[in-house]
Each structure stands twice: as structure tokens, then as C-alpha cells.
Amino acid sequence: MTTLKIILTGLVLFSMSLALHAKEIRTIETDEADVEVRIFPADGNVLLLGFPCDEGKSIAEEKTANSLANDGIEVWMPDLLSGFMLPKVRSSLVEISTDTLTAIIEEASKTGKQVFLIASGPDTELILRAASQWEADGNKLLSGAILMFPRLFKEEPVPGKVPEYIDAVGETKLPIMLLEGGRTPNRWGLKTLSEALQKSGSKVTSKVIPKVRGYFFKRQDANRSEDVVTSQMAGLIKVSIFYLEGKNIHD
Amino acid sequence: MIKRLLVTVILISMSGILQAANLKAVDGKVAAPSLVLQDLQGKQHDLKDYKGKVVLVQFWATYCAPCRKEMPSMNKMIKAMGDVPFKILAVDMGETKEEVEQFVSEVKPKFTVLMDEDGKSIADWRVFAAPSNFIIDPQGNIRYTLFGGVEWDSAELIEKLKAVGQI
Numbered sequence: 450m451t452t453l454k455i456i457l458t459g460l461v462l463f464s465m466s467l468a469l470h471a472k473e474i475r476t477i478e479t480d481e482a483d484v485e486v487r488i489f490p491a492d493g494n495v496l497l498l499g500f501p502c503d504e505g506k507s508i509a510e511e512k513t514a515n516s517l518a519n520d521g522i523e524v525w526m527p528d529l530l531s532g533f534m535l536p537k538v539r540s541s542l543v544e545i546s547t548d549t550l551t552a553i554i555e556e557a558s559k560t561g562k563q564v565f566l567i568a569s570g571p572d573t574e575l576i577l578r579a580a581s582q583w584e585a586d587g588n589k590l591l592s593g594a595i596l597m598f599p600r601l602f603k604e605e606p607v608p609g610k611v612p613e614y615i616d617a618v619g620e621t622k623l624p625i626m627l628l629e630g631g632r633t634p635n636r637w638g639l640k641t642l643s644e645a646l647q648k649s650g651s652k653v654t655s656k657v658i659p660k661v662r663g664y665f666f667k668r669q670d671a672n673r674s675e676d677v678v679t680s681q682m683a684g685l686i687k688v689s690i691f692y693l694e695g696k697n698i699h700d
Numbered sequence: 701m702i703k704r705l706l707v708t709v710i711l712i713s714m715s716g717i718l719q720a721a722n723l724k725a726v727d728g729k730v731a732a733p734s735l736v737l738q739d740l741q742g743k744q745h746d747l748k749d750y751k752g753k754v755v756l757v758q759f760w761a762t763y764c765a766p767c768r769k770e771m772p773s774m775n776k777m778i779k780a781m782g783d784v785p786f787k788i789l790a791v792d793m794g795e796t797k798e799e800v801e802q803f804v805s806e807v808k809p810k811f812t813v814l815m816d817e818d819g820k821s822i823a824d825w826r827v828f829a830a831p832s833n834f835i836i837d838p839q840g841n842i843r844y845t846l847f848g849g850v851e852w853d854s855a856e857l858i859e860k861l862k863a864v865g866q867i
Binding site for chain 2: 633
């Protein structure tokens with residue numbers, strides 16, 4: 450029994466040391482804010498740049514980032530809210546300057562890896578805003594973006610009317626993967642959102658993840674399906690990157 | 701002077717209530733799209749068959765917390781509508797019969813629940829969120845829409861819906 454305890458403790462400490470080794474903190478200085486970026490380094494040629502607006506508290510995202518890094522995908526997670534000293538509320542998003550976002554993309558691009566962007570919920574607005582500015586500045590098109598349960602309505606949707614989306618929708622050519630939960634009304638808006646995103650020439654693919662609600666990996670009341678999908682989120686992201694790479698190859 | 705103040709206060713508080721209900725009037729005559737779906741017992745319902753009644757068409761889902769919360773008030777509104785011919789058609793958004801039946805056994809709606817497993821009517825009616833509500837007049841036109849959960853048996857809402865039935 451004691452031996453088993455020692456082995457288990459050893460395993461836990463070993464896995465913790467692996468996790469600690471994996472993460473680096475780097476500060477990117479921009480004109481408007483110094484942004485701390487959690488970096489999960491990897492040797493592969495893919496870099497996933499995420500914009501989680503959660504004041505650095507993204508537990509599920511960190512586990513996923515570790516898993517992706519172990520599979521050769523480098524992950525960068527800038528802590529934008531802390532950088533701009535903003536509260537964790539939706540209205541904070543407009544306070545995050547586009548120049549800072551593109552400055553972080555520029556740093557990521559300097560690695561020479563293929564850069565993919567990822568965000569969830571209303572934070573997906575940051576991706577679209579940053580990507581369109583990046584392209585308008587004459588930079589090379591990034592490799593793609595993953596928008597998890599995007600919440601991009603300009604206002605509350607009026608029943609019977611096609612919703613209006615925020616201005617950043619339909620402004621980028623970036624290949625986009627939309628991931629939406631099967632147990633959210635937003636899944637019924639995927640076609641309309643895809644069409645709006647395609648207006649600027651973006652190739653958009655959408656997938657519905659069955660039996661999960663939006664924000665499934667942030668939920669306190671997650672059900673079994675949501676726990677399972679959260680534990681397999683790295684795989685979901687890898688498949689999405691695979692799809693997006695395909696969009697680039699065939700162009 | 702006091703009278704004027706009181707009237708102003710009453711008007712402001714009334715406008716607040718109406719705003720809270722968030723009923724959006726539809727401009728002009730907009731005919732309701734087709735709605736032909738089966739209920740949980742397999743009986744087919746066609747919205748056209750309810751001409752002559754005020755109809756609340758609601759799109760909802762079991763995972764939608766505001767939908768669950770407002771359903772008891774929808775039960776009460778049936779009685780509150782009194783003599784006005786009235787029908788509720790609550791369209792579930794793309795779930796399985798098993799999921800909906802479990803919900804129904806807990807919440808016990810006294811109105812018609814329709815199934816739309818492939819989401820066709822959701823597209824036809826341009827629904828992007830839940831709960832999404834449409835108030836249909838006795839001639840089959842959409843008179844109001846409403847997004848979000850409300851207390852359906854509130855006096856203000858009932859008064860508006862009764863007025864729809866009197867046109």
C-alpha cells in the first residue's frame with residue numbers, strides 16, 4: 450500500500466513537473482500595454498495563438514495547451530485583460546486595441562511557424578478584428594482561425610429577422626472553422642453566420658459538437674458529455690487545424 | 701401639480717413594464733410562415749388550422765434556462781386569456797422525443813408541444829435564439845415578436861394579447 454502511494458505521488462509530481470516545464474511566461478511590450486503571454490513551446494511548425502479573456506484563469510485551456518504542445522503544436526495565450534487592466538466583462542473587449550493584437554500576431558509570426566488563431570464566445574470578435582487589420586496592413590495571410598461557439602450578434606436577435614453581426618464579421622479572408630455546441634440555439638445560426646463571414650472571401654467550415662452546450666469547458670455544472678469533450682479538446686483542435694490546413698493547400 | 705407628477709410617475713412606470721416585456725410590434729401585414737409539425741403524441745398540427753385564434757408560437761429547448769423558468773406562467777396565461785380564442789404552439793428546437801418527454805414530465809406544460817427534430821421550421825421562421833416568440837393574430841399575421849423569457853401571465857402582456865384578438 451505504501452509502495453503504491455509512493456508510486457502515485459511520484460507520478461503526480463512527475464506530471465506536475467512536466468506541466469511546469471512546458472509553460473513559459475513572456476512579456477510582449479506594445480505601445481498601449483505590456484501583455485504577458487503564457488507559452489507552451491513545441492518543436493512543430495504550427496503555432497496556435499489564443500485569446501482567452503479570462504485574466505489568466507483558463508484551467509481547461511491550459512490542460513489543452515499542454516496536450517497540444519506534447520503533440521508538437523506550440524500554444525501562446527496572451528493575458529489581454531490583465532495587460533489592459535480591464536475587468537472580465539464583455540464590454541472590456543472594445544477596450545483591447547487592435548494594434549496590440551496585431552503586435553502579438555507579429556511576434557508569433559516571427560517564429561516562422563504557421564500561425565492559427567483561436568478564441569471562444571464573444572472573445573472571437575478579437576480574432577476577426579485582429580485578422581482583418583493584419584491583412585489590411587499588407588501582411589501575409591495567417592493560416593486560419595478556430596471560433597468556438599462564437600457570439601457575434603451586434604444586438605439581441607429579433608425573432609423572424611436575420612441577425613446583424615458586429616462590424617468585424619465579413620472583414621477577413623482567413624480560413625475559418627466554426628465549432629458550436631449541439632445543445633445551444635446558436636447552432637441554428639451557423640449557416641447565416643458562415644454566409645456573413647464568407648462575404649470577405651473567407652472559406653468557412655462549421656461543425657456541431659453533439660450533446661454539449663456553449664462554454665462547455667468553462668461550466669461548473671458540466672454534464673458527462675461536456676466533461677468528455679473537454680478532456681478531448683486537444684483532439685478537436687487538431688482536427689480543426691487539419692481542416693484549415695486543407696483549405697490553404699487547395700487554394 | 702401633484703396630479704401631473706403622479707400621472708408622469710404612472711406613465712414612466714407603465715413604459716418600464718412594457719419595455720420589460722420587450723414585445724416588438726411588427727410593421728405592416730406580415731403573414732406567418734408555414735408551420736406543420738407533429739406533437740409528442742404524433743398528432744399533426746398546422747398553424748393554418750388555428751385561424752380565428754390568437755396564437756403564441758414559441759421556439760424553445762429543454763437546455764434553455766429562461767424557457768424552463770417561464771413555462772409555468774405560460775400555463776397560467778391560458779386561463780388569463782379568458783374568452784379570447786387562444787392557442788400556444790411551443791416548438792422544440794431540434795431535440796429528441798426522449799429529451800423532450802423527460803422535460804415535459806417535470807414541467808407539465810398544459811399547451812401543445814411540437815417537435816422539429818430536423819430544424820426546418822426554425823430556418824423558415826428565422827429563429828436564432830431561444831426562447832423566440834411570435835404572436836399571431838386571428839388572420840394569421842405576425843403582430844408581435846419577443847425574444848427572451850418573460851412572465852406571460854402579467855396583466856400588461858395579457859392585455860396586449862387580448863387586444864390582438866379583438867382586431
